[in-house]
Amino acid sequence: MSAVPEKSKLHERARLRLSECSIAAAQTSAGEPARSWRDNLAPGISTEEVEAAYSADPAWRADLALPHSSAALTVNLFAPWRDDLDKLTLGEVSGFTSFRLEVEASLGLDGTPAYFDAIGMSDRRVVAIEVKCLEYLSDPPEKYRIGFEQSIGRICEAHGLSEEGWLGEANRLKRDPAAYGALFAHQLVKQAFALEHQHKSGRQLLIYLYWEPTDWQKHPFFEQHRSELARLSRTVAGERIAFRYLSVSDLIAAWAHVSQPAWLAGHVEYLKHRYEVEIGNIGGSD
Numbered sequence: 001m002s003a004v005p006e007k008s009k010l011h012e013r014a015r016l017r018l019s020e021c022s023i024a025a026a027q028t029s030a031g032e033p034a035r036s037w038r039d040n041l042a043p044g045i046s047t048e049e050v051e052a053a054y055s056a057d058p059a060w061r062a063d064l065a066l067p068h069s070s071a072a073l074t075v076n077l078f079a080p081w082r083d084d085l086d087k088l089t090l091g092e093v094s095g096f097t098s099f100r101l102e103v104e105a106s107l108g109l110d111g112t113p114a115y116f117d118a119i120g121m122s123d124r125r126v127v128a129i130e131v132k133c134l135e136y137l138s139d140p141p142e143k144y145r146i147g148f149e150q151s152i153g154r155i156c157e158a159h160g161l162s163e164e165g166w167l168g169e170a171n172r173l174k175r176d177p178a179a180y181g182a183l184f185a186h187q188l189v190k191q192a193f194a195l196e197h198q199h200k201s202g203r204q205l206l207i208y209l210y211w212e213p214t215d216w217q218k219h220p221f222f223e224q225h226r227s228e229l230a231r232l233s234r235t236v237a238g239e240r241i242a243f244r245y246l247s248v249s250d251l252i253a254a255w256a257h258v259s260q261p262a263w264l265a266g267h268v269e270y271l272k273h274r275y276e277v278e279i280g281n282i283g284g285s286d
Contacts, residue, residue, distance in 0.1 A: 007137050017213070021067070089258075181224060
């Protein structure tokens, strides 16, 4: 099966399975399914804080109501930590003093700024997070893609030529926009330069956190996605803007071995039921 048909079928099946799990997780005592974006969130999340974080986006309610929404995934993973940030560890960074959702960051260049799904601040460094649910299983809209290609062009014009690190990746993507097939590397490169512009000293961290099914090894596309992440990671190793990538399942597994805070064990169980699913054989039979 070629990559494009496989990706489309994976997206369709994954969206169905996540929808089923969302309905099951949001059942009320009366057995009724979710009715609004609030029902799509994990127990204990402050809806007022969510409203404040996403209010600048006119479509945020519709987005958060989608079972496969990366915004809902971000909120469900991190919003419960608001009162226990000192106990949160991400990419070997701990001791967070603040954690914000949906953050805009300028590159200091003309054009559209970069956006992060979340940014955590600690005494040691900044941790910026890009969260993907099913977005990488579909091609970006043409306007969106062109916008990122223009941003990559501006980065190259501003910073010059290189074959190494983040700038090397920017120049590579300028020469060959299709250098990556499963990973939308344009976005990560743009985010790295925004993070560098916002924090001009110290070693900062960009984390790519992605959902995949528990049976990802059965599907070549997920193997390709992981392979391309490893390739990017090798290319930018040693850069001031460090890069880490982690699956949602791996993050949940790491949290399962943490004893504090006390609420975390219940939250881990919710996340497992909600996001850890098989999608089966997409060729027509399970």
